[in-house]
Amino acid sequence: MTVARTARERARQEITAEILAAGRAQLRRVGPGELSLRAVARDVGMVSSAVYRYFASRDELLNALIIAAYDELGEAAEAADDAVQDRDDHVARWMATCRATREWSVAHPHDYALIYGSPVPGYAAPQDTVVPATRVIVRLVEIIVAAHAAGSTTAAAMPPASAADPSGVVADAIAFIAERSDVDLETLPELVMRTLMVWSTIFGTLSFELFGHLKGSVSDLEGYFEQTALRLAGDLGLA
Amino acid sequence: MTVARTARERARQEITAEILAAGRAQLRRVGPGELSLRAVARDVGMVSSAVYRYFASRDELLNALIIAAYDELGEAAEAADDAVQDRDDHVARWMATCRATREWSVAHPHDYALIYGSPVPGYAAPQDTVVPATRVIVRLVEIIVAAHAAGSTTAAAMPPASAADPSGVVADAIAFIAERSDVDLETLPELVMRTLMVWSTIFGTLSFELFGHLKGSVSDLEGYFEQTALRLAGDLGLA
DNA sequence: GCCAGTACAAGAGCACCGCTCTCGTTTGTT
DNA sequence: AACAAACGAGAGCGGTGCTCTTGTACTGGC
Numbered sequence: 410m411t412v413a414r415t416a417r418e419r420a421r422q423e424i425t426a427e428i429l430a431a432g433r434a435q436l437r438r439v440g441p442g443e444l445s446l447r448a449v450a451r452d453v454g455m456v457s458s459a460v461y462r463y464f465a466s467r468d469e470l471l472n473a474l475i476i477a478a479y480d481e482l483g484e485a486a487e488a489a490d491d492a493v494q495d496r497d498d499h500v501a502r503w504m505a506t507c508r509a510t511r512e513w514s515v516a517h518p519h520d521y522a523l524i525y526g527s528p529v530p531g532y533a534a535p536q537d538t539v540v541p542a543t544r545v546i547v548r549l550v551e552i553i554v555a556a557h558a559a560g561s562t563t564a565a566a567m568p569p570a571s572a573a574d575p576s577g578v579v580a581d582a583i584a585f586i587a588e589r590s591d592v593d594l595e596t597l598p599e600l601v602m603r604t605l606m607v608w609s610t611i612f613g614t615l616s617f618e619l620f621g622h623l624k625g626s627v628s629d630l631e632g633y634f635e636q637t638a639l640r641l642a643g644d645l646g647l648a
Numbered sequence: 649m650t651v652a653r654t655a656r657e658r659a660r661q662e663i664t665a666e667i668l669a670a671g672r673a674q675l676r677r678v679g680p681g682e683l684s685l686r687a688v689a690r691d692v693g694m695v696s697s698a699v700y701r702y703f704a705s706r707d708e709l710l711n712a713l714i715i716a717a718y719d720e721l722g723e724a725a726e727a728a729d730d731a732v733q734d735r736d737d738h739v740a741r742w743m744a745t746c747r748a749t750r751e752w753s754v755a756h757p758h759d760y761a762l763i764y765g766s767p768v769p770g771y772a773a774p775q776d777t778v779v780p781a782t783r784v785i786v787r788l789v790e791i792i793v794a795a796h797a798a799g800s801t802t803a804a805a806m807p808p809a810s811a812a813d814p815s816g817v818v819a820d821a822i823a824f825i826a827e828r829s830d831v832d833l834e835t836l837p838e839l840v841m842r843t844l845m846v847w848s849t850i851f852g853t854l855s856f857e858l859f860g861h862l863k864g865s866v867s868d869l870e871g872y873f874e875q876t877a878l879r880l881a882g883d884l885g886l887a
Numbered sequence: 888g889c890c891a892g893t894a895c896a897a898g899a900g901c902a903c904c905g906c907t908c909t910c911g912t913t914t915g916t917t
Numbered sequence: 918a919a920c921a922a923a924c925g926a927g928a929g930c931g932g933t934g935c936t937c938t939t940g941t942a943c944t945g946g947c
Binding site for chain 3: 696700706
Protein backbone atom coordinates (compact mmCIF):
# COMPACT_ATOMS: atom_id res chain seq x y z
CA MET A 410 0.00 0.00 0.00
CA THR A 411 2.36 2.66 1.21
CA VAL A 412 5.39 0.80 -0.11
CA ALA A 413 7.49 3.18 -2.18
CA ARG A 414 9.29 1.42 -4.95
CA THR A 415 11.70 3.88 -6.46
CA ALA A 416 13.49 6.75 -4.79
CA ARG A 417 11.49 9.15 -6.90
CA GLU A 418 8.20 7.72 -5.67
CA ARG A 419 9.37 7.90 -2.12
CA ALA A 420 10.40 11.51 -2.59
CA ARG A 421 7.07 12.29 -4.18
CA GLN A 422 5.20 10.89 -1.19
CA GLU A 423 7.37 12.76 1.25
CA ILE A 424 7.08 16.07 -0.55
CA THR A 425 3.34 15.65 -0.91
CA ALA A 426 3.13 15.10 2.82
CA GLU A 427 5.36 18.10 3.43
CA ILE A 428 3.09 20.34 1.36
CA LEU A 429 0.06 19.02 3.17
CA ALA A 430 1.72 19.62 6.52
CA ALA A 431 2.63 23.16 5.53
CA GLY A 432 -0.96 23.71 4.47
CA ARG A 433 -2.27 22.48 7.80
CA ALA A 434 0.27 24.67 9.58
CA GLN A 435 -0.94 27.66 7.64
CA LEU A 436 -4.53 26.81 8.57
CA ARG A 437 -3.54 27.30 12.18
CA ARG A 438 -2.91 30.93 11.37
CA VAL A 439 -5.37 31.91 8.65
CA GLY A 440 -8.75 30.77 7.43
CA PRO A 441 -9.40 28.62 4.38
CA GLY A 442 -10.18 31.61 2.19
CA GLU A 443 -6.86 33.24 2.92
CA LEU A 444 -4.80 30.10 2.52
CA SER A 445 -2.24 30.85 -0.15
CA LEU A 446 -0.66 28.21 -2.33
CA ARG A 447 2.33 30.47 -2.88
CA ALA A 448 2.83 30.88 0.86
CA VAL A 449 2.62 27.12 1.33
CA ALA A 450 5.21 26.73 -1.40
CA ARG A 451 7.51 29.21 0.33
CA ASP A 452 7.15 27.32 3.61
CA VAL A 453 8.38 24.11 2.06
CA GLY A 454 11.17 25.93 0.20
CA MET A 455 9.70 25.57 -3.25
CA VAL A 456 8.64 27.91 -5.95
CA SER A 457 4.88 28.10 -6.46
CA SER A 458 4.84 26.43 -9.85
CA ALA A 459 6.58 23.38 -8.40
CA VAL A 460 3.62 22.70 -6.14
CA TYR A 461 1.51 22.13 -9.22
CA ARG A 462 3.47 18.91 -9.80
CA TYR A 463 1.73 17.60 -6.68
CA PHE A 464 -1.64 19.34 -6.65
CA ALA A 465 -3.37 20.36 -9.85
CA SER A 466 -4.85 23.49 -8.29
CA ARG A 467 -5.41 25.33 -5.07
CA ASP A 468 -8.83 23.69 -4.83
CA GLU A 469 -7.26 20.26 -5.04
CA LEU A 470 -4.89 21.16 -2.24
CA LEU A 471 -7.81 22.41 -0.18
CA ASN A 472 -9.62 19.18 -0.90
CA ALA A 473 -6.72 17.15 0.42
CA LEU A 474 -6.72 19.33 3.52
CA ILE A 475 -10.46 18.76 3.89
CA ILE A 476 -9.94 15.01 3.86
CA ALA A 477 -7.12 15.31 6.38
CA ALA A 478 -9.30 17.42 8.67
CA TYR A 479 -12.25 15.03 8.44
CA ASP A 480 -9.96 12.14 9.26
CA GLU A 481 -8.39 13.88 12.21
CA LEU A 482 -11.79 14.83 13.63
CA GLY A 483 -13.13 11.30 13.07
CA GLU A 484 -10.05 9.85 14.69
CA ALA A 485 -10.46 12.06 17.75
CA ALA A 486 -14.15 11.20 18.10
CA GLU A 487 -13.61 7.46 17.70
CA ALA A 488 -10.72 7.45 20.13
CA ALA A 489 -12.82 9.20 22.75
CA ASP A 490 -15.59 6.62 22.40
CA ASP A 491 -13.12 3.74 22.46
CA ALA A 492 -11.64 5.06 25.69
CA VAL A 493 -14.89 4.58 27.58
CA GLN A 494 -14.45 1.47 29.72
CA ASP A 495 -18.05 0.43 30.24
CA ARG A 496 -19.21 -0.24 26.68
CA ASP A 497 -22.79 -0.53 27.89
CA ASP A 498 -22.83 2.96 29.37
CA HIS A 499 -24.17 4.49 26.20
CA VAL A 500 -24.68 7.92 27.68
CA ALA A 501 -21.03 8.03 28.71
CA ARG A 502 -19.97 6.96 25.24
CA TRP A 503 -22.28 9.53 23.69
CA MET A 504 -20.99 12.34 25.85
CA ALA A 505 -17.36 11.36 25.30
CA THR A 506 -17.81 11.38 21.55
CA CYS A 507 -19.63 14.70 21.57
CA ARG A 508 -17.07 16.28 23.87
CA ALA A 509 -14.19 15.11 21.70
CA THR A 510 -15.91 16.52 18.64
CA ARG A 511 -16.24 19.92 20.27
CA GLU A 512 -12.73 19.87 21.68
CA TRP A 513 -11.18 19.14 18.31
CA SER A 514 -13.33 21.81 16.69
CA VAL A 515 -12.43 24.48 19.22
CA ALA A 516 -8.77 23.56 18.95
CA HIS A 517 -8.85 23.70 15.13
CA PRO A 518 -11.29 26.46 14.22
CA HIS A 519 -9.93 26.98 10.73
CA ASP A 520 -10.01 23.28 9.95
CA TYR A 521 -13.57 23.26 11.24
CA ALA A 522 -14.46 26.18 9.00
CA LEU A 523 -12.87 24.33 6.11
CA ILE A 524 -15.13 21.31 6.47
CA TYR A 525 -18.29 22.71 8.06
CA GLY A 526 -18.22 26.32 6.93
CA SER A 527 -19.20 27.61 3.54
CA PRO A 528 -17.59 25.47 0.86
CA VAL A 529 -14.92 27.50 -0.88
CA PRO A 530 -14.22 25.41 -3.99
CA GLY A 531 -17.26 24.51 -6.03
CA TYR A 532 -20.61 23.38 -4.80
CA ALA A 533 -20.21 19.65 -5.25
CA ALA A 534 -17.92 18.07 -2.71
CA PRO A 535 -15.63 15.62 -4.47
CA GLN A 536 -16.49 11.98 -3.96
CA ASP A 537 -13.34 11.13 -2.02
CA THR A 538 -14.41 13.32 0.89
CA VAL A 539 -17.56 11.29 1.52
CA VAL A 540 -16.11 8.44 3.51
CA PRO A 541 -13.91 10.46 5.89
CA ALA A 542 -16.77 12.93 6.32
CA THR A 543 -19.01 10.23 7.75
CA ARG A 544 -16.76 8.95 10.50
CA VAL A 545 -18.27 10.96 13.34
CA ILE A 546 -21.91 10.42 12.43
CA VAL A 547 -21.33 6.73 11.74
CA ARG A 548 -19.88 6.32 15.20
CA LEU A 549 -22.75 8.24 16.77
CA VAL A 550 -25.22 6.00 14.97
CA GLU A 551 -23.40 2.94 16.29
CA ILE A 552 -23.81 4.19 19.84
CA ILE A 553 -27.49 4.97 19.32
CA VAL A 554 -28.17 1.58 17.76
CA ALA A 555 -26.30 -0.21 20.52
CA ALA A 556 -28.33 1.63 23.12
CA HIS A 557 -31.60 0.71 21.50
CA ALA A 558 -30.55 -2.89 20.97
CA ALA A 559 -29.79 -3.01 24.70
CA GLY A 560 -33.38 -2.01 25.37
CA SER A 561 -33.19 1.70 25.96
CA THR A 562 -36.47 3.46 26.12
CA THR A 563 -38.13 3.67 22.76
CA ALA A 564 -39.69 7.01 23.55
CA ALA A 565 -37.76 8.61 20.74
CA ALA A 566 -39.05 6.01 18.33
CA MET A 567 -42.54 7.45 18.45
CA PRO A 568 -43.40 10.46 16.32
CA PRO A 569 -45.42 13.26 17.87
CA ALA A 570 -49.06 13.18 16.97
CA SER A 571 -48.87 16.30 14.87
CA ALA A 572 -45.98 15.16 12.71
CA ALA A 573 -46.40 12.91 9.75
CA ASP A 574 -44.63 9.61 9.27
CA PRO A 575 -41.02 10.45 8.41
CA SER A 576 -40.36 7.23 6.49
CA GLY A 577 -40.30 9.04 3.20
CA VAL A 578 -37.76 11.70 4.04
CA VAL A 579 -35.38 9.40 5.90
CA ALA A 580 -35.40 6.54 3.39
CA ASP A 581 -32.08 7.61 1.89
CA ALA A 582 -30.46 7.89 5.28
CA ILE A 583 -31.59 4.38 6.20
CA ALA A 584 -30.14 3.07 2.94
CA PHE A 585 -26.95 5.00 3.63
CA ILE A 586 -26.51 3.28 6.99
CA ALA A 587 -27.52 -0.11 5.64
CA GLU A 588 -24.80 0.15 3.01
CA ARG A 589 -22.11 0.91 5.56
CA SER A 590 -23.01 -1.53 8.31
CA ASP A 591 -25.28 -4.48 9.02
CA VAL A 592 -27.72 -2.31 10.86
CA ASP A 593 -31.28 -2.22 9.58
CA LEU A 594 -33.21 0.80 10.75
CA GLU A 595 -36.18 0.45 8.46
CA THR A 596 -38.52 -0.25 11.35
CA LEU A 597 -37.34 2.82 13.26
CA PRO A 598 -37.85 5.78 10.93
CA GLU A 599 -38.61 8.13 13.79
CA LEU A 600 -35.33 7.26 15.46
CA VAL A 601 -33.49 7.96 12.21
CA MET A 602 -35.30 11.26 11.90
CA ARG A 603 -34.27 12.20 15.41
CA THR A 604 -30.71 11.13 14.75
CA LEU A 605 -30.47 13.40 11.73
CA MET A 606 -31.89 16.26 13.79
CA VAL A 607 -29.48 15.66 16.64
CA TRP A 608 -26.58 15.54 14.21
CA SER A 609 -27.66 18.90 12.82
CA THR A 610 -27.97 20.29 16.32
CA ILE A 611 -24.45 19.28 17.29
CA PHE A 612 -22.82 20.91 14.32
CA GLY A 613 -25.24 23.82 14.34
CA THR A 614 -24.22 24.47 17.92
CA LEU A 615 -20.53 24.22 17.10
CA SER A 616 -20.89 26.45 14.07
CA PHE A 617 -22.74 29.01 16.17
CA GLU A 618 -20.01 28.89 18.78
CA LEU A 619 -17.06 29.04 16.40
CA PHE A 620 -18.54 31.58 14.04
CA GLY A 621 -19.50 33.90 16.87
CA HIS A 622 -23.28 33.66 16.73
CA LEU A 623 -23.61 32.87 20.43
CA LYS A 624 -21.69 35.97 21.46
CA GLY A 625 -23.93 37.87 23.81
CA SER A 626 -26.25 34.93 24.42
CA VAL A 627 -23.97 32.31 25.93
CA SER A 628 -20.74 32.96 27.78
CA ASP A 629 -20.04 29.50 29.21
CA LEU A 630 -19.73 27.81 25.85
CA GLU A 631 -18.38 24.55 27.19
CA GLY A 632 -21.13 24.28 29.77
CA TYR A 633 -23.76 25.10 27.20
CA PHE A 634 -22.49 22.42 24.85
CA GLU A 635 -22.45 19.92 27.70
CA GLN A 636 -26.07 20.68 28.57
CA THR A 637 -27.02 20.47 24.93
CA ALA A 638 -25.37 17.10 24.43
CA LEU A 639 -27.07 15.74 27.54
CA ARG A 640 -30.50 16.75 26.29
CA LEU A 641 -29.80 15.33 22.85
CA ALA A 642 -28.94 12.02 24.48
CA GLY A 643 -32.26 12.16 26.27
CA ASP A 644 -34.13 12.99 23.08
CA LEU A 645 -32.66 9.88 21.48
CA GLY A 646 -33.76 7.69 24.35
CA LEU A 647 -30.26 6.93 25.58
CA ALA A 648 -31.60 6.45 29.06
CA MET B 649 -33.53 60.69 8.73
CA THR B 650 -33.12 59.86 5.07
CA VAL B 651 -33.60 63.48 4.02
CA ALA B 652 -30.76 64.45 1.74
CA ARG B 653 -29.88 68.08 2.10
CA THR B 654 -27.48 68.85 -0.66
CA ALA B 655 -27.23 67.32 -4.11
CA ARG B 656 -23.89 65.84 -3.17
CA GLU B 657 -25.37 64.05 -0.16
CA ARG B 658 -28.20 62.76 -2.27
CA ALA B 659 -25.73 61.49 -4.85
CA ARG B 660 -23.65 59.88 -2.15
CA GLN B 661 -26.63 57.96 -0.84
CA GLU B 662 -27.65 56.86 -4.29
CA ILE B 663 -24.19 55.73 -5.30
CA THR B 664 -23.73 53.90 -2.01
CA ALA B 665 -26.98 52.09 -2.67
CA GLU B 666 -25.86 51.35 -6.23
CA ILE B 667 -22.62 49.80 -5.02
CA LEU B 668 -24.50 47.75 -2.46
CA ALA B 669 -26.95 46.59 -5.10
CA ALA B 670 -24.12 45.62 -7.43
CA GLY B 671 -22.55 43.69 -4.58
CA ARG B 672 -25.77 41.83 -3.88
CA ALA B 673 -26.11 41.12 -7.59
CA GLN B 674 -22.63 39.68 -7.66
CA LEU B 675 -23.49 37.52 -4.67
CA ARG B 676 -26.13 35.88 -6.78
CA ARG B 677 -23.35 34.56 -8.99
CA VAL B 678 -20.34 33.99 -6.75
CA GLY B 679 -19.71 33.27 -3.10
CA PRO B 680 -18.54 35.78 -0.51
CA GLY B 681 -14.92 34.74 -0.83
CA GLU B 682 -14.86 35.40 -4.54
CA LEU B 683 -16.70 38.71 -4.38
CA SER B 684 -14.44 41.27 -6.00
CA LEU B 685 -14.52 44.93 -5.16
CA ARG B 686 -13.06 45.72 -8.56
CA ALA B 687 -15.80 43.77 -10.31
CA VAL B 688 -18.43 45.58 -8.27
CA ALA B 689 -16.82 48.87 -9.28
CA ARG B 690 -16.92 47.87 -12.93
CA ASP B 691 -20.60 46.97 -12.63
CA VAL B 692 -21.47 50.44 -11.41
CA GLY B 693 -19.22 52.08 -14.01
CA MET B 694 -16.57 53.27 -11.63
CA VAL B 695 -12.91 52.73 -11.23
CA SER B 696 -11.98 50.60 -8.26
CA SER B 697 -10.32 53.37 -6.28
CA ALA B 698 -13.50 55.43 -6.43
CA VAL B 699 -15.35 52.80 -4.44
CA TYR B 700 -13.02 53.50 -1.54
CA ARG B 701 -14.73 56.89 -1.19
CA TYR B 702 -17.79 54.93 -0.03
CA PHE B 703 -16.39 51.85 1.67
CA ALA B 704 -13.06 51.94 3.45
CA SER B 705 -12.22 48.37 2.48
CA ARG B 706 -13.57 45.21 0.97
CA ASP B 707 -14.37 43.98 4.46
CA GLU B 708 -16.47 47.04 5.13
CA LEU B 709 -18.39 46.44 1.93
CA LEU B 710 -18.91 42.83 2.93
CA ASN B 711 -20.09 44.00 6.32
CA ALA B 712 -22.70 46.24 4.71
CA LEU B 713 -23.81 43.28 2.60
CA ILE B 714 -24.04 41.16 5.75
CA ILE B 715 -26.35 43.69 7.36
CA ALA B 716 -28.46 43.86 4.21
CA ALA B 717 -28.73 40.08 4.10
CA TYR B 718 -29.68 39.82 7.78
CA ASP B 719 -32.32 42.46 7.27
CA GLU B 720 -33.77 40.80 4.20
CA LEU B 721 -33.95 37.45 5.95
CA GLY B 722 -35.48 39.00 9.06
CA GLU B 723 -37.97 40.86 6.92
CA ALA B 724 -39.00 37.66 5.12
CA ALA B 725 -39.40 35.75 8.38
CA GLU B 726 -41.41 38.49 10.09
CA ALA B 727 -43.64 38.96 7.07
CA ALA B 728 -44.42 35.24 7.02
CA ASP B 729 -45.41 35.29 10.66
CA ASP B 730 -47.45 38.45 10.25
CA ALA B 731 -49.36 36.83 7.40
CA VAL B 732 -50.80 34.14 9.65
CA GLN B 733 -54.42 35.11 10.32
CA ASP B 734 -55.05 33.27 13.56
CA ARG B 735 -52.53 34.86 15.90
CA ASP B 736 -53.28 32.22 18.52
CA ASP B 737 -52.33 29.34 16.25
CA HIS B 738 -48.76 29.33 17.45
CA VAL B 739 -47.79 26.20 15.56
CA ALA B 740 -48.95 27.78 12.32
CA ARG B 741 -46.97 30.92 13.10
CA TRP B 742 -43.94 28.84 14.01
CA MET B 743 -44.08 26.81 10.83
CA ALA B 744 -44.64 29.87 8.65
CA THR B 745 -41.61 31.61 10.14
CA CYS B 746 -39.43 28.52 9.79
CA ARG B 747 -40.56 27.91 6.22
CA ALA B 748 -39.87 31.50 5.24
CA THR B 749 -36.42 31.27 6.76
CA ARG B 750 -35.61 28.20 4.73
CA GLU B 751 -37.13 29.60 1.55
CA TRP B 752 -35.08 32.77 1.73
CA SER B 753 -31.95 30.76 2.49
CA VAL B 754 -32.42 28.37 -0.41
CA ALA B 755 -33.17 31.29 -2.73
CA HIS B 756 -30.06 33.19 -1.58
CA PRO B 757 -27.40 30.58 -0.86
CA HIS B 758 -24.48 32.99 -1.14
CA ASP B 759 -26.11 35.52 1.13
CA TYR B 760 -26.76 32.69 3.56
CA ALA B 761 -23.12 31.64 3.37
CA LEU B 762 -22.13 35.23 3.99
CA ILE B 763 -24.00 35.44 7.27
CA TYR B 764 -24.07 31.84 8.54
CA GLY B 765 -20.99 30.37 6.89
CA SER B 766 -17.44 30.85 8.00
CA PRO B 767 -16.81 34.52 8.69
CA VAL B 768 -14.52 35.88 6.00
CA PRO B 769 -13.38 39.20 7.52
CA GLY B 770 -11.98 38.97 11.00
CA TYR B 771 -13.27 36.97 13.87
CA ALA B 772 -15.20 39.65 15.71
CA ALA B 773 -18.42 40.59 13.98
CA PRO B 774 -18.78 44.35 14.03
CA GLN B 775 -21.28 45.70 16.52
CA ASP B 776 -23.68 47.06 13.90
CA THR B 777 -24.53 43.58 12.68
CA VAL B 778 -25.90 42.50 16.06
CA VAL B 779 -29.36 43.99 15.83
CA PRO B 780 -30.25 42.85 12.30
CA ALA B 781 -28.78 39.45 13.11
CA THR B 782 -31.30 38.90 15.88
CA ARG B 783 -34.49 39.56 13.96
CA VAL B 784 -35.33 35.93 13.21
CA ILE B 785 -34.57 34.55 16.65
CA VAL B 786 -36.31 37.44 18.37
CA ARG B 787 -39.44 36.71 16.39
CA LEU B 788 -39.21 33.01 17.16
CA VAL B 789 -38.88 33.79 20.84
CA GLU B 790 -41.96 36.00 20.64
CA ILE B 791 -43.96 33.12 19.23
CA ILE B 792 -42.69 30.72 21.87
CA VAL B 793 -43.42 33.13 24.69
CA ALA B 794 -46.88 33.85 23.33
CA ALA B 795 -47.62 30.16 23.18
CA HIS B 796 -46.54 29.59 26.74
CA ALA B 797 -48.40 32.62 27.97
CA ALA B 798 -51.49 31.16 26.33
CA GLY B 799 -51.03 28.05 28.41
CA SER B 800 -49.27 25.66 26.12
CA THR B 801 -48.00 22.53 27.74
CA THR B 802 -45.03 23.21 29.94
CA ALA B 803 -43.47 19.88 29.14
CA ALA B 804 -40.49 21.61 27.62
CA ALA B 805 -40.02 23.65 30.75
CA MET B 806 -38.87 20.61 32.70
CA PRO B 807 -35.27 19.45 32.39
CA PRO B 808 -34.59 15.74 32.03
CA ALA B 809 -33.56 14.06 35.22
CA SER B 810 -30.02 13.46 34.02
CA ALA B 811 -29.33 17.04 33.00
CA ALA B 812 -28.29 19.69 35.44
CA ASP B 813 -30.09 22.98 35.95
CA PRO B 814 -29.30 25.13 32.93
CA SER B 815 -29.81 28.46 34.70
CA GLY B 816 -26.11 29.19 34.68
CA VAL B 817 -25.45 28.71 30.99
CA VAL B 818 -28.56 30.51 29.78
CA ALA B 819 -28.32 33.52 32.09
CA ASP B 820 -26.84 35.71 29.35
CA ALA B 821 -29.52 34.70 26.89
CA ILE B 822 -32.25 35.61 29.39
CA ALA B 823 -30.63 38.99 29.94
CA PHE B 824 -30.34 39.41 26.18
CA ILE B 825 -34.09 38.90 25.74
CA ALA B 826 -34.95 41.02 28.76
CA GLU B 827 -33.00 43.91 27.25
CA ARG B 828 -34.84 43.73 23.98
CA SER B 829 -38.38 43.16 25.14
CA ASP B 830 -40.50 43.14 28.28
CA VAL B 831 -40.38 39.39 28.50
CA ASP B 832 -38.92 37.88 31.65
CA LEU B 833 -37.83 34.30 31.20
CA GLU B 834 -35.90 33.94 34.42
CA THR B 835 -38.35 31.38 35.77
CA LEU B 836 -38.14 29.26 32.62
CA PRO B 837 -34.46 28.46 32.15
CA GLU B 838 -35.21 25.08 30.62
CA LEU B 839 -37.40 26.68 27.99
CA VAL B 840 -34.62 29.12 27.15
CA MET B 841 -32.18 26.25 26.92
CA ARG B 842 -34.51 24.44 24.54
CA THR B 843 -35.02 27.58 22.50
CA LEU B 844 -31.28 27.98 22.02
CA MET B 845 -31.03 24.35 20.98
CA VAL B 846 -33.89 24.64 18.53
CA TRP B 847 -32.36 27.76 17.05
CA SER B 848 -29.11 25.86 16.52
CA THR B 849 -31.00 22.99 14.97
CA ILE B 850 -32.76 25.19 12.44
CA PHE B 851 -29.60 26.80 11.17
CA GLY B 852 -27.59 23.62 11.52
CA THR B 853 -30.14 21.95 9.28
CA LEU B 854 -30.05 24.77 6.75
CA SER B 855 -26.25 24.85 6.76
CA PHE B 856 -26.16 21.10 6.21
CA GLU B 857 -28.60 21.43 3.34
CA LEU B 858 -26.96 24.40 1.65
CA PHE B 859 -23.39 23.26 2.18
CA GLY B 860 -24.10 19.80 0.83
CA HIS B 861 -23.73 17.73 4.00
CA LEU B 862 -27.09 16.02 3.54
CA LYS B 863 -26.24 14.81 0.08
CA GLY B 864 -26.71 11.07 0.11
CA SER B 865 -28.72 11.06 3.33
CA VAL B 866 -31.74 13.18 2.47
CA SER B 867 -33.14 13.79 -0.98
CA ASP B 868 -36.44 15.47 -0.12
CA LEU B 869 -34.85 18.45 1.55
CA GLU B 870 -38.03 20.48 1.83
CA GLY B 871 -39.94 17.58 3.37
CA TYR B 872 -37.11 16.89 5.77
CA PHE B 873 -37.03 20.48 6.92
CA GLU B 874 -40.79 20.47 7.37
CA GLN B 875 -40.64 17.36 9.55
CA THR B 876 -37.78 18.86 11.51
CA ALA B 877 -39.61 22.11 12.18
CA LEU B 878 -42.70 20.21 13.29
CA ARG B 879 -40.73 18.21 15.83
CA LEU B 880 -38.97 21.32 17.08
CA ALA B 881 -42.34 22.92 17.69
CA GLY B 882 -43.30 19.86 19.69
CA ASP B 883 -40.07 19.96 21.69
CA LEU B 884 -40.86 23.52 22.67
CA GLY B 885 -44.32 22.63 23.85
CA LEU B 886 -46.14 24.56 21.11
CA ALA B 887 -49.02 22.16 21.44
C1' DG C 888 26.58 1.46 -19.70
C1' DC C 889 24.43 4.28 -22.63
C1' DC C 890 20.12 6.68 -24.25
C1' DA C 891 15.69 7.96 -24.81
C1' DG C 892 11.84 9.43 -22.05
C1' DT C 893 10.09 11.38 -18.16
C1' DA C 894 9.46 13.67 -13.83
C1' DC C 895 11.02 17.63 -11.74
C1' DA C 896 12.25 22.55 -9.94
C1' DA C 897 12.86 27.09 -11.30
C1' DG C 898 11.83 31.24 -13.56
C1' DA C 899 9.27 34.51 -16.36
C1' DG C 900 4.95 36.10 -17.28
C1' DC C 901 -0.28 36.75 -17.52
C1' DA C 902 -4.49 38.49 -15.58
C1' DC C 903 -6.54 39.60 -11.56
C1' DC C 904 -6.88 41.14 -6.76
C1' DG C 905 -6.98 44.80 -2.53
C1' DC C 906 -5.28 49.00 -1.57
C1' DT C 907 -2.63 53.64 -1.75
C1' DC C 908 -1.30 57.86 -3.71
C1' DT C 909 -1.51 61.71 -6.75
C1' DC C 910 -3.85 64.85 -9.66
C1' DG C 911 -7.31 67.57 -11.78
C1' DT C 912 -12.30 68.62 -11.26
C1' DT C 913 -16.66 69.49 -9.05
C1' DT C 914 -19.32 70.90 -5.20
C1' DG C 915 -20.55 73.38 -0.85
C1' DT C 916 -19.42 76.96 2.58
C1' DT C 917 -17.99 81.29 4.04
C1' DA D 918 -15.08 85.28 -5.14
C1' DA D 919 -12.11 82.24 -2.40
C1' DC D 920 -11.14 78.38 0.04
C1' DA D 921 -11.82 73.68 1.54
C1' DA D 922 -13.75 69.48 1.18
C1' DA D 923 -15.38 65.68 -1.59
C1' DC D 924 -14.90 63.21 -5.67
C1' DG D 925 -13.46 60.26 -9.97
C1' DA D 926 -9.72 58.70 -12.68
C1' DG D 927 -5.29 56.88 -13.27
C1' DA D 928 -0.87 54.86 -12.13
C1' DG D 929 1.34 51.83 -9.32
C1' DC D 930 2.67 48.39 -5.43
C1' DG D 931 2.76 43.85 -3.73
C1' DG D 932 0.17 39.94 -3.66
C1' DT D 933 -2.57 35.97 -5.75
C1' DG D 934 -3.66 31.51 -8.92
C1' DC D 935 -2.06 29.54 -12.84
C1' DT D 936 0.59 28.56 -17.41
C1' DC D 937 4.52 27.96 -20.24
C1' DT D 938 9.25 27.34 -21.17
C1' DT D 939 13.85 25.86 -19.94
C1' DG D 940 17.45 23.19 -18.05
C1' DT D 941 18.44 19.22 -15.12
C1' DA D 942 18.23 14.87 -12.61
C1' DC D 943 16.40 10.45 -12.50
C1' DT D 944 14.39 5.91 -14.54
C1' DG D 945 13.63 1.93 -17.41
C1' DG D 946 14.80 -0.56 -21.78
C1' DC D 947 18.40 -1.87 -24.87
